[in-house]
Amino acid sequence: MGLKFLVVGAGAVGGYFGGRLLEAGENVTFLVRSKRRKQLEQNGLVLQSVKGDATLYPPLIEKGEAGTFDVILLSTKAYQLPNVLPDLKDFMHNETAVIPLLNGIGHLDTLDQYFNKDKVLGGLCFIESTLTKDGHILHTSSGHRLSFGERNGKLSERVERIAASFEKTNADVQASIHISEAMWRKYLFITTLSGITTLFNSPVGPIRNSHEGQAFTDQLIEEIVTTMRQTDEPIKDDFADKAWRQFMKVSEETKASMQKDKEKGLPVEADHIQGYLLQIAESNELSTPYLQAVYANLKVYEQMRKDAD
Template structure:
């Protein structure tokens, strides 16, 4: 018996991984807003990728209010969209539906487990450099396209194995994890740093690395975030710190965080979900974070000017 997927959103993340599932012949439907639905009906779902282009002229699309029950829900919205989407998901779930979130950060897990039964929610993350073009195409520009998921308690359960088997033939690097919370915290440290420095200095990684001051700021920001993480329910944040630094140093000069790309397009950003949530933890545990506050302040000023 096959697994049917509902992908929430058909943007740079959901559209990519959902498209790769479709390419492999899997049962996939995209839950999209009206404007995106109309766009996809005109253009099809188009992926332009260094790993191979693919186009689906008539991708399966549904909107809020439509019917259907799904085994796996891949939640790939932006964090600021999630609370508006959650009420719509209940009608698409059956007793054993599994939700795999692919959002950045950690805070969304609390939102999901408050809205649905805790055992329905897995941990998940992805590493991919992709963006949605003005035409609505998904442009994937680097070789990485990894998706990782697993049980929050670390067990390797039959349902995780079944979902993993479904992904086996996809043109994507899909992995299971028995330490998914560590994986999510590790990515949280990295993506908050990358999005923080590229938005603060309004540039790609190269000029930041080529500046003594930029490198020093980046290192200090990693250290601050790691200090906050030591008060979370995860461990080995010192190990995370060194890995994040090495990962940052290995990036191509042209790399920008998706948040920086959103900022350049004058789109909303996930400041509260990423940097803001860490600042809440820092205040709770009395951790001094001036560099993180500088990043967050810059993003909040951007949000204010954008609304203006």
């Protein structure tokens, strides 16, 4: 019998990868709010993608409805977790696995405390997608990669079963025995990219093409890696060099999703991304002026949103 997947939300990430699973014939249900449910029932789950368009009509449920699932794909924003987690326990059985696709690392502590730790896998994705005003999922670059795995580095039977479900999907999905390292590598890059694009209110190009922009980025990367080394996590010697090379390779038009959210006047994950690292730095008495500048800029933006309400 195949696995039953529950995708929490039908946004730019969960909607895309859940849609690709559904497109491949897998058993996928979306947990959505009533407004999004009406939109999907009327127009379908619409993927507009450089990898192939699709319009799908998935099963939809809201909190309080019945059903249990084998795998939960969780791709909400970190600040949405407190409102989302209470809805999930009714949809879980003893063997349900949770795959979080959030940016950052701090959510693992939250999930481990809320569920049994053995239920929570590691997970990450790389995709440039956004939700249009019509509720369509717009996927604009060739990358659509998702990785997941046991955080203890073992290739378990449940991971193999989940990987088998993804095999025929129109997406690059892989099980990894190095998922913890991969999550920290992504955390470094996302913290850097979101930091510089929000601070300078710019895509990567002008930042990278200026001496001052390059120097700031280099120092920010060094601060982040130094802070990460204060943890017990697998932070390898090549982290900074690889993050720098990745920064130099992305297109000039690249903006972090946090910058796009900021431009739309939406909430940002300042506390979850930059703030979490600043807590580590403070507890280890590290000086992090570049990271603090990034964080201060985001907190001022949050205050502006609050003042405008």
